[in-house]
Amino acid sequence: MSTQPTFGAGLWHFASYLDRYAVDGYGPARTTLENIALAGSVEDLSVVDLNYPFTPGVGLDEVKDALKAAGLGAIGITPEIYLRRWSRGAFTNPDPAARAAALDLMHEAAGVVRELGASYVKIWPGQDGWDYPFQVNHHDLWKLAVDGMRELAGAHPDLRFAIEYKPREPRVKMTWDSAARSILGIQQIGLDNVGVLLDFGHSLYGGESPADAAQLLIDYGLLYGMDVNDNLRGWDDDLVVGTVHLTEIFEFFYTLRINGWEGVWQLDQFPFREDPVDAARTSIRMLKTLYAALERLDYEGMKAAHAAQDAMAAHRLIQDALLRVEVA
Amino acid sequence: MSTQPTFGAGLWHFASYLDRYAVDGYGPARTTLENIALAGSVEDLSVVDLNYPFTPGVGLDEVKDALKAAGLGAIGITPEIYLRRWSRGAFTNPDPAARAAALDLMHEAAGVVRELGASYVKIWPGQDGWDYPFQVNHHDLWKLAVDGMRELAGAHPDLRFAIEYKPREPRVKMTWDSAARSILGIQQIGLDNVGVLLDFGHSLYGGESPADAAQLLIDYGLLYGMDVNDNLRGWDDDLVVGTVHLTEIFEFFYTLRINGWEGVWQLDQFPFREDPVDAARTSIRMLKTLYAALERLDYEGMKAAHAAQDAMAAHRLIQDALLRVEVA
Amino acid sequence: MSTQPTFGAGLWHFASYLDRYAVDGYGPARTTLENIALAGSVEDLSVVDLNYPFTPGVGLDEVKDALKAAGLGAIGITPEIYLRRWSRGAFTNPDPAARAAALDLMHEAAGVVRELGASYVKIWPGQDGWDYPFQVNHHDLWKLAVDGMRELAGAHPDLRFAIEYKPREPRVKMTWDSAARSILGIQQIGLDNVGVLLDFGHSLYGGESPADAAQLLIDYGLLYGMDVNDNLRGWDDDLVVGTVHLTEIFEFFYTLRINGWEGVWQLDQFPFREDPVDAARTSIRMLKTLYAALERLDYEGMKAAHAAQDAMAAHRLIQDALLRVEVA
């Protein structure tokens, strides 16, 4: 392999943020169009995943034009089914009217996917789940989660739906919380246009090995997409990729490579206090370094190390591929 | 319901322990027979799960006699596939000879289950997994785990095999690590005599809601058994049940009850520094208190609270059933 | 002791919230005056801790009147040194102008404490710290944190300043992160009007035992205040008190009682998706239940259990005081 991977990013990488403390925001609000322009200024970025709805007043044609001007394609559309209307759940909201409104928004998002020629509707039901032990009937909650996804995906057999699982946040505990649980849910849905978007950080702080989760999803034919970032393993910090877990991000990309998975290398980061363009450039610098290390890696040696489950041998190979090793 | 549940315990509750620091043990070693005698001195205990092999020199007939003398039945047999021979894995050991030896031991244990009329062979592959990122090929490792279980269970269609999943320890990361992953593995095994033993503490520190995990396993018809204990949510501390997570243990038993699950309430605790009989009695005192609270609970009220996902209402009902509530 | 404790709450308990996903807020925004009115409707609430600045347009006199009308006193004022201006730090901001602006706001808040006759200025420097390993020089950062607090408290020798430590959030890692570190910092400040506000949940998810942290602070004469809530031990979930960690909250209040600490029992909760008045009432119901259990506890028995470090004996006493125990 000699060509670089395609690089992408969630458009929110270029937004500004709020949280429960900095309620006036970490910076001035930016429109969808401004975010696209910023993304376009990152040289190696080819595609973006866009939140939907766009900023009020911004139309689909304007977005198309802005993407074209920025030299960007759309890989996915992420309907914001985690706003106030759905703070008690989108698919699993106890109120049927709220569930119906969530589906309406997702149907709209599906239309936008068609219009932009994107690869999938990304479904991230961040408010689906519970906060307190004993708050819900678990059978009923899970049924709502699965039935809603079936209704959605069944209505758009021409499109693909990628569920992004996450252990928690904003809900204290989320329904689609792991790779294995997501596979079970997709089996229950029973449609062939539902898969998973694997977020490296979600997997990591959920206690999975992201490489193992990727392998499992590939073995089930369900790895529709992935994005990367980093964290301290206790929360979805959405830090810049490779700043903490270098071995594990390298193993993750290694696993994709040996399975011949060739999708987009996507960033899902929240640079709250950093310049987003600088953060994206620093991230892609790291991704290129990881890619070059993959090119350099001794695959036969690694295969032998894995056959023996020899961690020391494997780590010496990683060091050689990735680090400026000094041996006396 | 007016009868008490049947209470059980892993026989290791009455053993003494070693760890990597107190290498001379937390107390003098005891034989299988001595452990049975201690278990028998706990009034409300009816069944035990026995490690296999028994203490060297102790035969099956002696064990039968000891159980009878103690007024105890055997609910399960747990082959010790986590001793030195299998420190690099039982099913997933890179050495085929070690894997074969593990199967031999498990076949023997299956024979003991038949002899004692126990309910299941409990399979806890604590050494199966990996320690380091990049140590294994995840596809191959999981295949070993699944194929080995299929070979084992396929050889004994008259018996039931209960896999006890756990996130980690002694291996830094274990293969059978969650309820959802276990269900996937059992689907891949494709036999109807393999299920799950759900350990409350494993589920809790693995980031699951134990009640949710129980519901999921019940919905798949796979909850073969369960045991309880407690921890600080970061490790398998195997503390006495109810000493930390009172709401969650109550929700766990509530979930079993509303599903009509009527198996044994079993203890899996390691009272390293406590008198094991005192610890078992204190535990059963708590279990009876929880059972009485279940009897007292307002089920209609809880159903309504759950339909509305009203955590505050649910918690007032829990308080009323469980606590000595004082309202001004 | 026969009188109930005084109950209080952070006024933000009655606000509505934003987070990085529900950017349109979990409910319509409410003014300081509306929050006070809601707090006033909770029967047993006597005092509140108020964020400062108040909602734009709301003056100090109006706040005084609203408090009076609501039958509430002010226990503390919390300057919002975590808004956008200070997203890269208040005391530890690399920009001296931002640090100066933070001090200005805190000086103003000190004036409000005087005007309202409150007990302390609460300092919660949530943006002080770092996000990435290798982002800061740790010596310099800590010096900024300590020097700034000294400058602030030194300017108001007639007032008390209570630092509320927290491990993280919104900053990935905070400077004042534990009880012990806070004591060291206060020693370095060298003034006698700086102490600590201990938040039960911060202590818990920071890996402390809240009871142990309280004891340590009391032994140093630095426990200026405390507030309670609950979480799942991995994040500052700010759940309703007693919904998860019943043993530990009871041990916390027990420790205060045996030391004769008689301050306000304060709530610091974020009922994102609950009615705040209902949540406050449910919380106080729990606090009264805990208080009654404290009244009922066998202190001599507990003293003996502690002398022997006998956890089983201690837990039977807790069960008797707190639970509706059933013994066959």
Next chain:
Amino acid sequence: MSTQPTFGAGLWHFASYLDRYAVDGYGPARTTLENIALAGSVEDLSVVDLNYPFTPGVGLDEVKDALKAAGLGAIGITPEIYLRRWSRGAFTNPDPAARAAALDLMHEAAGVVRELGASYVKIWPGQDGWDYPFQVNHHDLWKLAVDGMRELAGAHPDLRFAIEYKPREPRVKMTWDSAARSILGIQQIGLDNVGVLLDFGHSLYGGESPADAAQLLIDYGLLYGMDVNDNLRGWDDDLVVGTVHLTEIFEFFYTLRINGWEGVWQLDQFPFREDPVDAARTSIRMLKTLYAALERLDYEGMKAAHAAQDAMAAHRLIQDALLRVEVA
């Protein structure tokens, strides 16, 4: 700086291990002398920290000879105050006789330090603390911990005592659990021959930044020693250094360097399932790589990045020093 650091290891790196599951051990037991011989076979290793007592039957003279033959010096002696006799605590044991026996062993160990010309007695009170909430009186427990250390260190004014703090294990919660708490305790001891041995992994999984902890201890003049390893941030896995947290270990060594701290770079690892010599060599290969990266680092650039708290700039410098960076 052009000379390499001195490398050391806890002698237990070369031992074999037990745990609560593999009760027959991860390998055949080895004697102190055999462990020394293995350590001697690792080319770059200069010093070891020895557990005391030695294997029964092995005398001090034999140990001296073995060290000499292996070309090793003794940096410290670690009395095993965590064996069965002290499973309920060494300094904090409720039984005064157990406390006295622990002191006896530590006095003996002090004698061995003198005999071997080691740098310190290392005190790691792994059994001191508690398992259950509400098990102890926290004031009394901490007083026992501090008073005992004072008695010990006061009896040997010619020696140095290095406390190795750790959050937990084997005790569910340990008394000396963090850098800040240890400093407080040492202040209370009031002697100038008590300091801290900072274990990178303990600090990391205790929620500290190891670099920050090192800086704090240096600022108090208390960093007597340090050792390194790695883990997954949830437990003391004692993995080979640099296999997971490359950024943080590099920041740790950077912090030591800019403070002119020039002690031994010591390994505290438990290669349960690896060949210990292979693991030690792989570790030192990593340490040399880190040392070379330190030599290469742009210190002026890092200073500027730190003054601005510019994480992106800092990380590009780290990448340049440590990784085989590829920029298009």
